[in-house]
Every structure is written in C-alpha cells, then in structure tokens.
Amino acid sequence: MKTLKDIGEHSVIALLTANLKTVGDDCAVLPLDAQYDLVLTSDPLIQGVHFTPETRPEQIGWKAVARVLSDFAAMGADPQYLLINLVAPPEQDVQILEKIYDGVSRVRKRFDVDLSGGDLAQGPNLELHVFGVGRVPKGRALLRSGAHPGDILYVTGPLGDSFKSGRHLTFMPRVTEGKWLRQSGFVRAMMDISDGLATDLRHILKASKVGADINSATVPLFGTLEQALYDGEDFELLFTVPADEADAFDVQCLEHLEQKFSRIGSLTEDVEVLTLDGAVLDRKAYEHFR
C-alpha cells in the first residue's frame, strides 16, 4: 500500500489531476464571455496544519480568505465572490466561529469581495474551505508559463520567518499590486510565494522552460536567506519583466504604487536549473505530507 506520506503532496496532486483542463497556476482560468475569463480557486485552512488551537480566531478567518485573495493577486485577477465551507465539531464554541467570521469580513470588505454562500458541516477538526470566483480581461491572466531567458526576477516584499513571526496569519494579499502589475503590461509570468522562493520559483522554471539565478544579496529578508528560500507562506508576488524594460518598469512602479519592487535575479536558458549566486541549488522543500 502506498500512502500520501510515501509519495508526497505534489505527486498526488499530479496523479489526481492528470485529466484536468487547467492545472498548475494559482487559479483556474476558464472562458466566460467575449470580454472576460472566469478565474476560480480554492484553499483549505486546517487546524493543526495551517493554524493551532491557540491561534486568534479573527486571524484564522483573515488568513483563510487572504490566501484565496493572494491566488487572484498572482494572476492579476479581480476576486468577486467567496463561498466558505466550515467544518467544526459539535462541541465547538460558537463565539469562536463568530470571531472567525469577523476576520473573514474584515479582509473581504477591504477588497470589496462578497461572501455569497457556503455550508456548515460536522467533523472532528476545525476547518475552513474557501472558494473564490473572479475574472480577468480575456487572455490577460498572468501565468507561470510566460517567462523568457534574460527576464529580471522580482519579488513584491521581504521573505522568510513568516510562521514564527505570525506574519502568515496577518499578511496583506497583494491584490492591488497584482492587478496593477497585470495592467502595466511589463510582467510576463507571475505567481505568489506560498511554499518558499526556491520551491515556487521552480514552478515558473518548469512552466516557462527556463532556468534562474538568484542573487542572494538582493533578496529582501525578514529572517535568514534559508528561511526565504524554504519557509513559505510569505504570499508575496514573484514575477518576471523583460531586462530591457526593467528600468522603465521601476519608474512606473514608483509613479503608480509609490514603491519599487526588489530585483532578486534573472532567468537563464538552462531549463529548470536553479542557481544561487551561480551555484546549483539542490531541492529541499516543505511538502505537506512529508
């Protein structure tokens, strides 16, 4: 018998989604009408995995929704509607649930997203399953597959130490930045960082058939470089811009968002080879089932 633990999360997702039409990006992008594509995503938030019994309930609600909004940010899409399945044991304190929904309300209102439905079910463990629906102008979603060799690699903010610092419970999803980055026309590929810079960057390398070199001195850090590479749950955006447009891009960012994003490396022609200051970086990553 092979268990999830034996084969790891990503293998199971690959196995189970073998015949999916849209796989690999942060959201599914599907035809909607003449003007727009439909953008769909779902994320679970599970006690014992994504939060503990000690986590403040408002932060549970905030994180559950903020993760889904970060998926939309990663595509440069507009989130519009949320549905939430809540699982809780019969002995669950209802006041805790109300506080969780306060957190849900705070983040969804900030980004003008409707809570449109959901369900409640009995189960042994407290969980939220958040489902998001949104849209993006037809054919304009930013995918992981658009990067070219030579592109400059950017990140929207400092990485690492998100778990220990508690930042993973209070982060601001980069919805505004993601949408502007798409509209700017400079960005070729984008995703959000949920599993660590090294792990997630490999998804862009694979989807775009490129390599990358990270310049360690330029990676903005909250903790150590190793934490930035492997911790995850940063929910900053990772994206690429053509090298000859990067200066103009920086100027536009300052003008429109009043900030500059960090250039942390560049893409190469060595397909799926990831280097750090020129030295090959071995695979080491947090996988949920290992």
Place this chain on the structure above:
Amino acid sequence: MKTLKDIGEHSVIALLTANLKTVGDDCAVLPLDAQYDLVLTSDPLIQGVHFTPETRPEQIGWKAVARVLSDFAAMGADPQYLLINLVAPPEQDVQILEKIYDGVSRVRKRFDVDLSGGDLAQGPNLELHVFGVGRVPKGRALLRSGAHPGDILYVTGPLGDSFKSGRHLTFMPRVTEGKWLRQSGFVRAMMDISDGLATDLRHILKASKVGADINSATVPLFGTLEQALYDGEDFELLFTVPADEADAFDVQCLEHLEQKFSRIGSLTEDVEVLTLDGAVLDRKAYEHFR
C-alpha cells in the same frame, strides 16, 4: 459557552450568514453578464457524517459531486465547473483516493462538467469539499420563494430509506429534469430534498409565505411515510405548479421527459403551516449538530 450542539446547524448558518447577499436557496445566484446569472454552490462530504470507512470509494466520489449537481438541478441551472478540496491523513492509501476520483469522473462526465482545480491538504479525517460554478439565463433561476397558495406540489421521485438502502451514495442528480422544469415555464418554486420532505418543504413555505397540505396517500415511497418526511438525502426535486396549469404540465412532462411526476399535495394561505392529510405536522427533523 454556547456550542454548535446547543444551538443547532440552521441557527449557526443563520448567525454566520447574517450579512450575506444571497442566502437560503440551494445555490447563490449572482449577476454575471447581460445574458446569464452566475450560479455558485459548495458541499462538504465528510467521513463519519456523510459516509463511513466502509463506503466504497467510487461511491464517495460519486456522492460528493452528485450532491453539488443536485443543487444546480434545484435551481434549473447548468453546472459547468467543479473544484475539489481533498483532505486526508498522511497515512491515507493513495489507491483509495484514485478510486474516489474515478467516482468523481463518472458523474461529472455524465453531465459534461469540468473538474477545473482544487487543492489537497493534510487533516485527521477524509473529506471532500466540492465547489460548483454554473449559470442560468438572467432572472430565470427557480427559487424557493416563488410558490403561491393553490399551487400543486410535485416531487420527481420516490422518497425515504435513502441511508439504509445506500441510495444516498448512488443517486442520479436531477440535472436534466431540473433544467427542463425551468425551461417548461410551468414551475414557480423548486428545491432539492436533502433533509426530508417535511423539513425541506418548510423552507419553501417560509420563503414563499405560504402553507402546504401533503396528501399522504400520494407520496411516492421507497420506505415508510415517516422516512420520506424526515430521513433526507433523497435528492429528488420538490416543486410547485399553478393548479390550473397542472394538467397541461403533466402532458408536457410525458411528451418531453417520458414520465409524469407525482402530485403530493397543494399550497395553502396558512403561512408556514404544514399539514398532513389536514392535520398539523409537528417539527421533527434531522439537524446535523443535534
């Protein structure tokens, strides 16, 4: 401290969804474009609640998706896309998961619905959270609120004994019938029966501000009348048709669907009063948290 067990499932849903824009129907119906409304729903399927460790895995997958498709049927809507969050413990046998997805594939392909994404997470209990996205011509979704006093009450098939017989794992969602019923123009209010005829009918009575009398001799049964009234998980459609159009409706059903649906009672002016053969029926219903 008040627990879920103290206040019951429906009270919690009411509490937590107090500021939702669309609540109470089987799906949320939201504006999409000039031609269509967007239809959204989500349903959890949880080991120990909706199935047991002994349930055949193909049937777990079938039921998880069929329940969501039944929600679309209840609105007369077209399901288009599914996302599935799967929760499983690390020691989960992967072969079981593959078989669950076989069940998912069989039912979704039967109704031409795409599996468009989802996520996998670690948790103590096997669960599927299925999110569905679809559409319905603008303003045409069949709601619970459209019934009038005098309407004839119909059901699409026999009720009761769904748990013990195992029918709750293999039922065919009434997607084809639901869509045709909407298109026929005869139906005023509709929902699917998931909590038993008596419990679910009260939702129509409340939403439509009407009463109803059930004619017990006419209720099509798999088991006893009590099972039909209170067991639930039948996933047949419950709907109303104006009395003076019911004969013409029956003729159309025979012509287009090659079947007649059962007339099981009629609606009255006594708001929220439910009677069985003229005698008031007391409230007794399966509530998940009690």
